[in-house]
Amino acid sequence: MSLFRLSDVSFGYDPATPVLHSVSLALEEGENLGILGESGSGKSTLLRLMLGLAAPDDGVIEADGSVLDITSRRRMQAHRRFAQPVFQDPYSSLDPRMRIGKALAEPHAALGLDGDVGQEIARVLQAVGLPQDSTARRPRAFSGGQRQRIAVARALIARPRVLLADEPVSALDLSTRVRVIDLLSDLSQEVTLVLVSHDVAIVAALCPRLVVLQHGRAVEAGATADILSDPQHDYTRMLLSSLPRLPRPEQETAR
Numbered sequence: 001m002s003l004f005r006l007s008d009v010s011f012g013y014d015p016a017t018p019v020l021h022s023v024s025l026a027l028e029e030g031e032n033l034g035i036l037g038e039s040g041s042g043k044s045t046l047l048r049l050m051l052g053l054a055a056p057d058d059g060v061i062e063a064d065g066s067v068l069d070i071t072s073r074r075r076m077q078a079h080r081r082f083a084q085p086v087f088q089d090p091y092s093s094l095d096p097r098m099r100i101g102k103a104l105a106e107p108h109a110a111l112g113l114d115g116d117v118g119q120e121i122a123r124v125l126q127a128v129g130l131p132q133d134s135t136a137r138r139p140r141a142f143s144g145g146q147r148q149r150i151a152v153a154r155a156l157i158a159r160p161r162v163l164l165a166d167e168p169v170s171a172l173d174l175s176t177r178v179r180v181i182d183l184l185s186d187l188s189q190e191v192t193l194v195l196v197s198h199d200v201a202i203v204a205a206l207c208p209r210l211v212v213l214q215h216g217r218a219v220e221a222g223a224t225a226d227i228l229s230d231p232q233h234d235y236t237r238m239l240l241s242s243l244p245r246l247p248r249p250e251q252e253t254a255r
């Protein structure tokens with residue numbers, strides 16, 4: 001059974017100007033899915049629909065084997081345990097006044113989760129590689145990369161099956177980025193990731209499956225390795241050719 005199945009999903013903030021056009025995709029357990037596209041192609045909107053923050057104008061979203069009805073409070077409560085978001089900016093996603101222990105305890109209570117909250121906090125801090133005494137500190141005591149780890153820990157409290165991550169490292173500096181990417185890669189053992197990005201290298205590192213969005217249409221989908229080595233669509237070729245290239249070793253030594 002697929003974790004998510006989207007069938008011909010269309011959506012517009014204003015229904016007269018659709019942002020997503022008949023998008024279909026499937027997310028299978030253990031197969032991280034990258035969603036790649038230029039700014040404005042509809043990537044974040046697609047994640048919003050998968051989170052249940054808005055409903056499609058047309059088409060169907062199935063999650064965990066049943067149709068996602070966002071008007072059902074009970075269904076949405078279950079969905080928030082099933083799929084958790086990680087947003088781009090760890091500075092705005094954490095309340096600056098709230099100690100980390102409280103920030104992690106809050107979703108545990110709000111989602112009515114089982115298990116001892118103290119033990120669960122210890123589990124997620126360990127999972128993201130932060131010291132246990134982080135609970136007594138406020139977000140300003142942490143660097144950007146550490147804050148993003150806290151945001152990931154907050155998502156993991158729910159023991160979700162899916163993490164829906166929207167440009168999770170683009171607000172971070174380069175060296176921190178690598179550590180958060182490593183963390184997301186390690187987590188792939190226990191949770192399946194949907195990763196929205198305009199960065200081909202990050203998608204290639206984390207996601208064996210890929211969907212390319214152009215103006216709200218899925219123009220290419222399949223195995224990431226196949227798409228990167230032999231893109232079928234002009235738009236995908238354009239995205240790949242616009243990648244910044246690192247100098248080859250011989251060019252470096254020639255200088």
Ligand SMILES: Nc1ncnc2c1ncn2[C@@H]1O[C@H](COP(=O)(O)OP(=O)(O)OP(=O)(O)O)[C@@H](O)[C@H]1O
Nearest residue numbers: 013014019037038039040041042043044045046198
């Ligand atoms: N809340 C909103 N109300 C109205 N229009 C919106 C809203 N959010 C996004 N849009 C529009 O929907 C389209 C798709 O935006 P979306 O943020 O999904 O794209 P994106 O691919 O995630 O872009 P980016 O990489 O810049 O975040 C854009 O034209 C955008 O202006």
